[in-house]
Amino acid sequence: MAALPGALPLLGHAPLFARKPLDFLASLSAHGDLVRLKLGTETAYAVCHPTLVHQLLVADRTFDKGGPIYDKLREFGGNGLGTCPAAAHRSQRRRIQPAFHRDRMPGHALVMAQEIAALTSPWQNGQFLDVPAAMHQLTTAVTVRCLFDADTDRSGFPTVQSSIDALATGVTRRLMWPVPLIHRLPTPANRRYERARLHLRQITDALISDFRSARAGVGENLMSVLTAPDANGVYLSDAEVHDQVISFLLAGVESAANALSWAWHLIGTHPGVQTRLHTEVDTVLADRPAGLTDLESLELTGRIVTETLRLFPPDSLATRSTSTDTVLGGHPLPAGTTVIYSPYQLHRRGDLYPDPDRFDPDRWQDIGKPPPGTWVPFGGGPRKCIADTFSRILTTLTLATVATRWQLRPAPGQTVRPARQVVVAPHTLSMRLHRRRTDTHQGTAT
Ligand code: HEM
Numbered sequence: 001m002a003a004l005p006g007a008l009p010l011l012g013h014a015p016l017f018a019r020k021p022l023d024f025l026a027s028l029s030a031h032g033d034l035v036r037l038k039l040g041t042e043t044a045y046a047v048c049h050p051t052l053v054h055q056l057l058v059a060d061r062t063f064d065k066g067g068p069i070y071d072k073l074r075e076f077g078g079n080g081l082g083t084c085p086a087a088a089h090r091s092q093r094r095r096i097q098p099a100f101h102r103d104r105m106p107g108h109a110l111v112m113a114q115e116i117a118a119l120t121s122p123w124q125n126g127q128f129l130d131v132p133a134a135m136h137q138l139t140t141a142v143t144v145r146c147l148f149d150a151d152t153d154r155s156g157f158p159t160v161q162s163s164i165d166a167l168a169t170g171v172t173r174r175l176m177w178p179v180p181l182i183h184r185l186p187t188p189a190n191r192r193y194e195r196a197r198l199h200l201r202q203i204t205d206a207l208i209s210d211f212r213s214a215r216a217g218v219g220e221n222l223m224s225v226l227t228a229p230d231a232n233g234v235y236l237s238d239a240e241v242h243d244q245v246i247s248f249l250l251a252g253v254e255s256a257a258n259a260l261s262w263a264w265h266l267i268g269t270h271p272g273v274q275t276r277l278h279t280e281v282d283t284v285l286a287d288r289p290a291g292l293t294d295l296e297s298l299e300l301t302g303r304i305v306t307e308t309l310r311l312f313p314p315d316s317l318a319t320r321s322t323s324t325d326t327v328l329g330g331h332p333l334p335a336g337t338t339v340i341y342s343p344y345q346l347h348r349r350g351d352l353y354p355d356p357d358r359f360d361p362d363r364w365q366d367i368g369k370p371p372p373g374t375w376v377p378f379g380g381g382p383r384k385c386i387a388d389t390f391s392r393i394l395t396t397l398t399l400a401t402v403a404t405r406w407q408l409r410p411a412p413g414q415t416v417r418p419a420r421q422v423v424v425a426p427h428t429l430s431m432r433l434h435r436r437r438t439d440t441h442q443g444t445a446t
Pocket of ligand 1: 143247248255256309315377379384390
């Protein structure tokens with residue numbers, strides 16, 4: 001095990017991380033498979049080798065949810081599915097899984113198609129599009145409708161998005177500057193964070209009370225399974241339903257929107273890939289929106305999604321805390337040790353991906369399942385993203401359907417770079433819309 005050089009007193013490696021988070025993460029594997037570092041005064045271990053990451057992900061009871069990221073997320077997500085300890089996880093996952101069963105996907109795909117049409121219908125040829133804002137609008141609408149079965153009063157969406165944004169920024173700041181006192185001062189940034197917490201709490205309460213009064217226990221969407229009794233007749237308390245809803249809002253809206261934004265950027269800056277994408281969608285779809293049954297034929301589109309999630313996995317890192325004394329890669333780790341794994345670090349390893357910074361969807365051609373621990377944008381093991389299939393469907397259908405009619409071209413003179421935060425999001429991304437077809441979508445999604 002190697003110790004990372006360059007730690008400062010009190011702050012540790014936080015300033016290095018804060019300056020360029022993604023470069024910092026990508027540099028870790030040069031120091032070994034398991035790297036000791038300091039976040040503030042706390043010691044943490046970064047797990048850099050795919051085999052060890054796989055071991056960590058599979059052993060979810062030993063490497064339990066915890067460490068600085070999950071400690072912060074629990075402040076507003078309580079003990080929802082994504083943040084709860086392993087002891088509570090199995091029963092929660094069993095209760096919620098039906099909302100993501102494959103039988104639910106045709107219904108979700110239809111909602112996605114409707115929301116893609118609603119998003120693009122006001123678009124004008126030549127218009128500049130704020131791509132992350134547009135993709136957040138889409139993923140908020142899809143999440144709210146598919147999971148909460150809520151009648152979409154769209155007027156509230158922009159505030160949901162800005163609150164989620166403010167929370168993501170707040171969590172990042174708390175991780176990068178791990179000095180608790182700073183975050184209790186009444187600074188504008190801290191006030192924004194507190195306002196966002198409160199706002200999301202109010203939105204969540206409204207979603208729950210609307211649903212409870214109208215349709216509690218009806219159907220099999222997320223809200224129905226949360227408000228129905230489990231196999232033993234046990235109901236979740238209001239506080240537990242609240243934790244779940246807020247976790248899903250946070251997890252659902254942000255990651256898929258960022259993945260889609262990066263995909264448009266990568267497609268727009270790689271004209272060869274863009275031309276082939278247009279050929280594929282013209283051949284498979286002509287002028288109709290993509291549906292679930294098209295996924296298999298939208299082969300290149302699928303590989304673009306896979307490669308985008310490799311280059312820009314929306315969660316750059318996640319933390320765990322060891323629940324007991326254990327050994328990883330031959331090194332003893334006492335109970336309570338903070339452990340970090342980073343999809344971004346793994347995905348940029350030259351030994352796993354030749355020319356790792358190059359966008360090359362064809363590197364996934366004729367490759368079966370990637371070896372364990374090498375492609376982990378959705379994590380893995382029992383805590384793997386519950387919405388991985390849902391997200392792949394959403395991203396693939398969106399890229400294909402939009403590409404039938406629109407080309408998104410990079411705005412001149414713009415440098416697109418990742419924002420300095422734990423969530424891998426473009427700092428800003430404006431693209432110019434170029435209409436490929438003048439007619440409207442004729443058919444319906446299949
Ligand atoms: C491209 C889109 C997405 C990506 C890349 C992604 C990524 C991830 C990752 C990496 C984890 C595991 C984190 C860890 O190991 O600590 C996770 C878990 C989770 N994700 Fe996603 N996610 C995406 C979309 C979504 C959506 C759309 C939803 C909900 C609608 C969602 C809900 C969740 C939940 C609830 C968990 C916790 C699962 C558990 O612990 O059992 N995610 N996601």
